[in-house]
Amino acid sequence: KVAYEKELNPAQLSAVTTKEGTILVIAGAGSGKTKTLTYRVARLIEDGISPENILLLTFTKKAAAEMLTRASLVLDERCEKVAGGTFHSFANIILRKYAKLLKLKNNFTILDKTDCEDIINHIVGQMFPKKEKRFPKKSTIHEIYSKSVNKETPTKQIIDEEFPQFAHCTDKIIEIHKAYVGYKRENSVLDYDDLLLYLKLLLENNEQIRKQLSNKYKYIMVDEYQDTNTLQADVIRLLASEHNNLMAVGDDAQSIYSFRGANYHNILDFPNQFKDTKIIKLEQNYRSTQNILNLKK
Secondary structure (H helix, E strand, C coil): CHHHHHHHHHHHHHHHHHHEEEEEEEEEECCCHHHHHHHHHHHHHHHHCCCCHEEEEEHHHHHHHHHHHHHHHHHHHHHHHHHHEHHHHHHHHHHHHHHHHHCCCCEEEEECCCHHHHHHHHHHHHHHHCCCCCCCHHHHHHHHHHHHHHHHCCHHHHHHHHHHHHHHHHHHHHHHHHHHHHHHHHCCEEEHHHHHHHHHHHHHHHHHHHHHHHHHEEEEEEHHHHEEEHHHHHHHHHHHHCCCCEEEECCCCCCCCCHHHHHEEEEEEEECCCCCCCEEEECCCCCCCCCHHHHHH
């Protein structure tokens, strides 16, 4: 058996050994959050939870792979079988399986940013061959749409609040957006934002599948929760709906993905979203030297 008491400090141990319910772990840089997630995966499996029933969502594939490899070193190779990865890679797997229900082909192609911008450029050329001088670039149009989807906010509001210099083109930008959505549908292509959007639609509109997936992923862990956007928070809420065995780990003092529409309110509102949330703070810093810590005080 793994000697958790020896390896972890009291706050980490509390996070690792709390099995059921909703937990918010506030973890600053260097406080051992990766170790905490790693050991929690090992502990759940040691307690008899099947790896297939655990979902670990991170912001990079590398982070997920690293955590599961480390968990395997703590316990054994069963940890490698945990469903782990990014929100987008997880969404991709689920959508391939249930594509028909969303009227998608399961061999849909995923567009990268350049592809999206090229399609938008093509649509703009067809719809408005004579562009006015102050018309947004294809990358800006794509950014507006992306923010609209991830923040679950109407395109017009995104333009008014974040791109007021293009307010005079609002109607045209909205028209282009409709054509862009139509093009993707017709050609069975999805962009990265669509992966999350369709996953949310699947969970919201198919109660049976929502229950099925929620019961499959009985223990959900989300790393860097402060970097989730509104759409991702909704997906997590729906996935956890049958059990609320959800651990969110994040640093309420930093958010690095604001360009993706990250909403730091997700971490601040977490205890309101989920009743009876247990809040654990990892306050022991293992990365900084004592002199730096003294300075911070």
